[in-house]
Amino acid sequence: MALGGPLYQLYLKAGLAKPPLDLLARRLVAIPLFAWLPLALLSLWGGAAFGGVDVPFLNDIEAHVRFLIAMPLFILAEPIVHVRLRAVIAHFTDAGIVPASERGSFDRILDSAIRWRNSVAVELVLMTLALTVGRSAWLAEGALKTATWYAHAGAGGVELTAAGQWYTWVSVPFFQFITFRWFYRMLVWFGALMRIARMDLRLVPTHADRSGGLGFLGTTVEAFAPLVTAQGALVAGLIASQVFHGGKAVMDFKIEMIGALVLAMAQVLLPLCVFVPKLGKCRRDGLHAYGRLCSQYVDRFDRKWIRGQGCEGQDLLGNGDIGALADIGSAYDAVRGMRSFPFGRKEVVQLAVAAMLPVAPLFLTMMSPAELLKKIMGFLM
Numbered sequence: 001m002a003l004g005g006p007l008y009q010l011y012l013k014a015g016l017a018k019p020p021l022d023l024l025a026r027r028l029v030a031i032p033l034f035a036w037l038p039l040a041l042l043s044l045w046g047g048a049a050f051g052g053v054d055v056p057f058l059n060d061i062e063a064h065v066r067f068l069i070a071m072p073l074f075i076l077a078e079p080i081v082h083v084r085l086r087a088v089i090a091h092f093t094d095a096g097i098v099p100a101s102e103r104g105s106f107d108r109i110l111d112s113a114i115r116w117r118n119s120v121a122v123e124l125v126l127m128t129l130a131l132t133v134g135r136s137a138w139l140a141e142g143a144l145k146t147a148t149w150y151a152h153a154g155a156g157g158v159e160l161t162a163a164g165q166w167y168t169w170v171s172v173p174f175f176q177f178i179t180f181r182w183f184y185r186m187l188v189w190f191g192a193l194m195r196i197a198r199m200d201l202r203l204v205p206t207h208a209d210r211s212g213g214l215g216f217l218g219t220t221v222e223a224f225a226p227l228v229t230a231q232g233a234l235v236a237g238l239i240a241s242q243v244f245h246g247g248k249a250v251m252d253f254k255i256e257m258i259g260a261l262v263l264a265m266a267q268v269l270l271p272l273c274v275f276v277p278k279l280g281k282c283r284r285d286g287l288h289a290y291g292r293l294c295s296q297y298v299d300r301f302d303r304k305w306i307r308g309q310g311c312e313g314q315d316l317l318g319n320g321d322i323g324a325l326a327d328i329g330s331a332y333d334a335v336r337g338m339r340s341f342p343f344g345r346k347e348v349v350q351l352a353v354a355a356m357l358p359v360a361p362l363f364l365t366m367m368s369p370a371e372l373l374k375k376i377m378g379f380l381m
Contacts, residue, residue, distance in 0.1 A: 004118035007181065021079040028072050035171040036067040039150075042163035048149035055245050057149040057163070062142075065237030066175060069358075073230035074178050077223075084223035085189070091216050092196070102199050113192040117185060123177075126184060130176040131169075138172055142238070144245055182227060183267070190271040197274040205286025205335045211342045212282045217272050218343035225354040228264040233358040235260040240362060250362050257359055264355035265348070272342050279340050286335040294332050301325055 011017035016027045043049040043057035050056050057063070089110065092098045098106045116122070139158075143151065150164030160168060202213075209215025235256055242248040 043149040054146040055148040062237040062241035070230040070233045077226040126180040130173040134176040203282040214342040221347040228355045232355045236358040283338045
């Protein structure tokens with residue numbers, strides 16, 4: 001899912017990647033510097049790097065977080081997601097979850113997802129949105145309403161500095177494009193899983209992962225952790241900027257923080273929830289089948305060993321019947337304990353921590369580190 005598309009081809013031609021996604025360190029340095037370094041140089045040239053305005057470049061927390069923390073995390077997520085999702089897709093067939101009769105349909109789903117992932121038209125639309133709607137929205141809502149290194153109030157309204165021109169026409173749109181691109185690819189992943197969930201999958205209610213054999217899907221949470229941390233960093237940067245330069249308080253942004261957490265949960269866990277109906281049916285069918293098997297075996301065991309019909313001369317101690325009784329009971333308990341989701345509480349907590357970790361330091365502006373830790377532990381527990 002992380003490969004393909006015009007931007008990936010640009011990486012290859014610019015020497016920023018080798019197939020599949022090698023040269024990660026080069027991208028982690030070159031791409032953020034392309035967005036951040038011209039801003040530093042232009043603001044220095046314009047005398048607004050260290051002072052001269054209400055918010056000089058050095059003090060613009062949001063800009064630094066955007067390009068030096070969030071952008072590298074988006075880039076870092078690419079090879080991690082590629083390796084993990086490739087293994088996840090392969091597991092569907094390697095573990096026999098997709099039977100041979102459905103292999104053709106499975107391959108067509110993957111081919112369709114790859115075509116959408118590589119679409120030139122889609123990436124052009126995303127870039128256009130970033131340069132138009134995204135840029136306008138940021139100027140209207142994201143820009144600070146005071147004299148900054150990138151803009152100041154003039155007779156005709158807000159006037160952009162030289163650094164501001166690069167910021168609003170290059171750096172911010174490029175960052176938004178990368179963000180939109182990730183959201184789009186998450187939609188492609190969602191769509192592929194939705195189509196796979198409609199297939200005749202071979203699920204086992206007694207599987208040790210307690211998810212019918214689909215528990216491996218929960219490992220995608222770790223792969224997407226850099227992505228949701230980057231999004232959390234964006235929210236933290238926005239809040240910090242408004243707190244330190246806009247006269248706001250951290251708790252004025254409760255809705256934004258809750259929204260960031262909900263978005264992280266939705267984009268990573270919602271695609272996995274398409275298997276809930278399939279897992280629910282697997283559990284119901286398993287309870288029926290194993291319940292019937294238990295009834296049959298327990299009845300035979302009762303007649304033989306409790307009522308003494310057919311056990312003359314036999315000793316229950318060491319007999320395989322008692323072990324089989326325990327095994328079939330364990331199998332039924334396993335079916336009863338089967339989850340309707342291909343992930344558990346551990347994955348949910350991991351995701352919440354990854355999303356909220358960048359926001360946590362902001363609470364130091366209103367409470368001590370010890371108090372903050374206590375509240376975090378209370379939330380997680």
